[in-house]
Amino acid sequence: MKKIIKMREMKENQRGIIKKVSARGNMGRRIREMGLVPDVQIWVQGRAPLKDPVAIKLRDFTLTLRNQEADNILVEVEEPS
Amino acid sequence: MMRKIRIALSGNPNSGKTTTFNAITGARQHIANYPGVTVEKKYGSVNHKGYEVEVVDLPGTYSLTAYSLEEIVARNFLVNERPDVVVDIVDASNLDRNLYLAVQFKELGIPLIIALNMVDVAKTRGTKVDEEALSDLFGVPVVPMVARSNKGIQDLLDKIVEVAQEDHEWRPEIITYGNDIDEGLNKIEDVIKKAPTLDKKYPERWLALKCLEGDDQIMELMKGDLESSREIEGIRKRISKHTMNTLEEEPEGIIADHRYGYIAGITKKSVKREIESRLNLSDKVDKVLTNRVIGPVIMLLILYGIYEFTFRISEAPVGWLEVFFGWLKGIVSGLIPDGYLHSLVVSGIIDGVGGVLGFVPLIMFMFFAIAIMEDFGYMARVAYMLDRVLRWFGLHGSSVMALLISGGISGGCAVPGVMATRTLRDPKERIATLLVVPFMNCGAKLPVFGMLIAAFFARDRARMLFVFTILSWSFALFAAKILRSTMLRGPKTPFVMELPPYRVPTIKGLFIHTWERTWQYIKKAGTIILGVSILLWAMMTFPGLSGEERQFYEDQRVENRMSFLTSPDVKGLVQNEKDMKDLEEVLGRYEGSFKDGMENPGSIAESPFWPVAEQIVSLKKSGGRAQGETVLYIPLALAYIDYGEKNGAIGLEEQQAALRGTIAGRIGLLMEGITSTIGFDYRTNIALVGGFLAKEVIVSTLGTAYSLGEVDPEDSIPLSEKLRNEPGWNPLVAFTLILFIMLYVPCFITVISIKRESSWKWACFSIAFNLVMAYLVSLAVYQVGLALGLGT
Structure with a gap:
């Protein structure tokens, strides 16, 4: 079953497709510049020792961002129903 | 005369830009700062095919917006200095994101060469880039290379010389960002064209694009012409409202999405992915090094x-x-x-x-x-x-x-x-x-x-x-x-x-x-x-000691000497100042030969004071009698040692007094009022004052402050x-x-x-x-x- 969740809620090793980036201003621009735009595949590579920031793999590289930023990114994931 | 080509090296952080710069220029590098800011500017040069190629290494950036100081610096350099060619170092193993910057160079219109770096890494990851297709589709020369092992650097230089021989017109590429945005861009461009007072260094369409992206620096620049600026602001607001209503996105978001769309269109036709290997070696290393439990331990x-x-x-x-x-x-x-x-x-x-x-x-x-x-x-x-x-x-x-x-x-x-x-x-x-x-x-x-x-x-x-x-x-x-x-x-x-x-x-x-x-x-x-x-x-x-003060210590020294000469143990053996000088000389020589392990002291051993010197040294060293010497010299030697110590004490006192009297000493003493509560005396204070100028001098200053008064500076013990x-x-x-x-x-x-x-x-x-x-x-x-x- 497909479901849209916030990036923060993704589990380690989970895959997903970005559906919406709602961050605004400088932050929003930066996130997009780094390649987080709709229809891009991502998967969660890991989390820092204190569960934050999160490291995600997209395109051909690894990007880290804080949960606070991940809240502004909606991802479509496959959830076992 | 050699003709000069000025190129700017640009690229994402970690794209191998610095390695390329080093490979091109070798040791001929200089570092300066960009005017007005503290971002480092590295430049160097190389001679190639009769041209002097001057290379400026721009700061590594992901984009050309005004997000960070580095980006503003890179952008301003291109616009103000107008180098002949920009070489964009693109990591072939991470093509999409690296091309995002290249797209922005195309928007700016500056003559561009793409240096496709790390093609070897890309290959091992199963990514094969068709350089010719990429070059055709993107419309700029593409040179494959591996900067780490110096492969392709010569080809790149050839290409630089070739491109630099063409005219240096800037030809901004018209990329489409969807109807709404394109329409807005046209309108803003018209406004800018009509505004005569605006800076003409920038291409108009590019300025329009930055306005829609909400670039702080460019918006500020636009205020140079208040009326146009207001008009542009109006257009911007209208478009923003419209896209928010229809697409739930701000213009800047749409622009970024389209840039990536543009890139995807090109890479789809020029890049082949043979295997879908998700976890490369680097990722595997990360599984350990950034592991939530053992990562911090490592x-x-x-x-x-x-x-x-x-x-x-x-x-x-x-x-x-x-x-x-x-x-x-x-x-x-x-x-x-x-x-x-x-x-x-x-x-x-x-x-x-x-x-x-x-x-x-x-x-x-x-x-x-x-x-x-x-x-x-x-x-x-x-x-x-x-x-x-x-x-x-x-x-x-x-x-x-x-x-x-x-x-x-x-x-x-x-x-x-x-x-x-x-x-x-x-x-x-x-x-x-x-x-x-x-x-x-x-x-x-x-x-x-x-x-x-x-x-x-x-x-x-x-x-x-x-x-x-x-x-x-x-x-x-x-x-x-x-x-x-x-x-x-x-x-x-x-x-x-x-x-x-x-x-x-x-x-x-x-x-x-x-x-x-x-x-x-x-x-x-x-x-x-x-x-x-x-x-x-x-x-x-x-300022040191005054004459009077110096006299005071000199008097004490004379007194000390007199009391030595008149002591009953000394009388008869050392009779006057001249004898005393001789004794000191012999002692000095004896200590010298003793230290150097010189066995043959020569004629000086005949001096009547030689055995005395021997006894003095022996007493100082072990407190015992020198070998083969008679007891006769022991009281004299003891008296001499006592005299020497007193002299040392006078010297120490004099130098301490002198230090207290100096500018530094006065400052140190003044501060003692406060620093005594934390246990520091004036000498430490002097060192601390020196340390403000440079921490390195604390040790040497402490050394000077405490070593003053050493009887024998040759024989200094560690601080x-x-x-x-x-x-x-x-x-x-x-x-x-x-x-x-x-x-x-x-x-x-x-x-x-x-x-x-x-x-x-x-x-x-x-x-x-x-x-x-x-x-x-x-x-x-x-x-x-x-x-x-x-x-x-």
Whole structure:
């Protein structure tokens, strides 16, 4: 079953497709510049020792961002129903 | 005459831009700052096919918006300097995101070459780029290369020369961003074309695009023509409202999406992915190194390892330099007669500058270790793992870099550390980091710590240094927390950072990175430290004693000599001043030959005073009778030793009086009122004042302040031993002093750097804040220590 969740809620090793980036201003621009735009595949590579920031793999590289930023990114994931 | 081509090297961070720059220019590099800002500008040149190719290495950027200082600098350089060609280094193994910057160069229209780097890495990951197709579709020349192994560099230079021979017109590419945006762009472009007062350096369509993207710097520029600016603002608002209603996106979001769409269209036709390998080697390494449990453990081990490595490996070369400067001092002492010039050269210049240069090996290996961590890609992981912790203290993951370079592992330098804060975007986080980096144990503090630890905590040196490293981190973080919750209160800034793939550093790159920073340190020794040493020497020498005072001590010396000559044990053997001179000479020769192991003293052994000298030395050494000598000379020898000691005491008193009378001494004495509460006397205060100018001079100044009064400067005992035996010194004082030096003020050059990176206000604040913090901490430690009875 497909479901849209916030990036923060993704589990380690989970895959997903970005559906919406709602961050605004400088932050929003930066996130997009780094390649987080709709229809891009991502998967969660890991989390820092204190569960934050999160490291995600997209395109051909690894990007880290804080949960606070991940809240502004909606991802479509496959959830076992 | 050779014709000149000016090119700018651009590219994403970690795309191999620096490696390419090094490969092109070799050792012919220079560093300067971009005008008005403190971003480093590296440039170099190479001759190729009859052209002199001048290369400017632009800061690594992901984009050309006004997100960071680096991006603004890169953009302004292109627009103002208009280089002939831009070479965009594109990482073939990470093509999509790297092309995002290339698209923006096309929007700007500047002549462009894509240097497709790391094609080998891409291949091993199953990505094959068809360069010709990419070149056709993108409309710019593409040169494949592997900068690390120098492959393709010549082809790139050929291509640069070829492109530079064409005209240098800028031809902005018209990319479509969807109907709404395109329409808006056309309208804004019309407005700009009609506004005569606006800067014509920028292509109009590009300006229009930046307006729609909400670029702060360009919007500010537009205000040069108020009416147009208002009109543009109106168009922008309308479009924004429209896209929000229809697409729920702001224009800037749509523009970015379309750029990526444009890239995807090109890569779909020019890139083949043979295998869908998700987990490459670098990712596997990350599974371990950034593992949530063992990652931090490994990080601590690595940091500790660096610390061990640096100290172990630099021990010998530091020793050699020490010997060298000792030897130099000996030579110079022999050449220059006693007097002000002698003391200026020996105590002022050689001790001061030598003390700094002596630590070059340590600093160099430290920077080498940091360069390995950076080039390997590990620094970014450290920032990633520590971000959550640092955020709690109001700092940012990237603050780690600045803290480590400043001496977070011991032995960095706050000046490059302060400069490293540039990567922080938020001014408040940046200033908070700036203000606390001087608390780190930089290379200049280490000699003082080393000396004091050797004197008072000799049994566990490494452990004590480790304790002080932990303490400096604690103070820095604690201070940051205070600052961020009072004067620098503000929201936390986003953390969006790439974890670059691990790469084995190139030897060349490591050497260049290490040398750049080491050279800054050496330059400092040759300029500022030299000046400071001379200044301090003057402050500790003048005005000196008045004639009357000098007479007073001279009288005491005469009196001492008279009482020696008239003593019953001496009478008859040493009869007058001339005899006394002879005895002193013989003794001097005897001690000389004794030290040098010279067996044959020659004719001087015939002197009647020779056995006396033998007896004196024997008594001094063992307190016993010299071999084969009669008891006859023992009372005389004892009397002479007593005389010598008294003379020494008079000399010491005289020099102490002289030091108190100098400018530095008066300042030190004045401060004793405050510093006595934390256990420092005026001599320590002098060293601390000197330390403000440069921390390196603390040891040599303490040395001068305490060694004054030595009877025999040749036979100097190490300062640490001297302090251990000095009344008023004990482990508690030493511990407090180390804490105080750790915290008290950034050195002069750091203050200047802080000013350059922020303002005079913050530079002055930093001095006051650190002084207060150092005093309060020292006061608490010292007074509690005293109360616990530790002050003995």
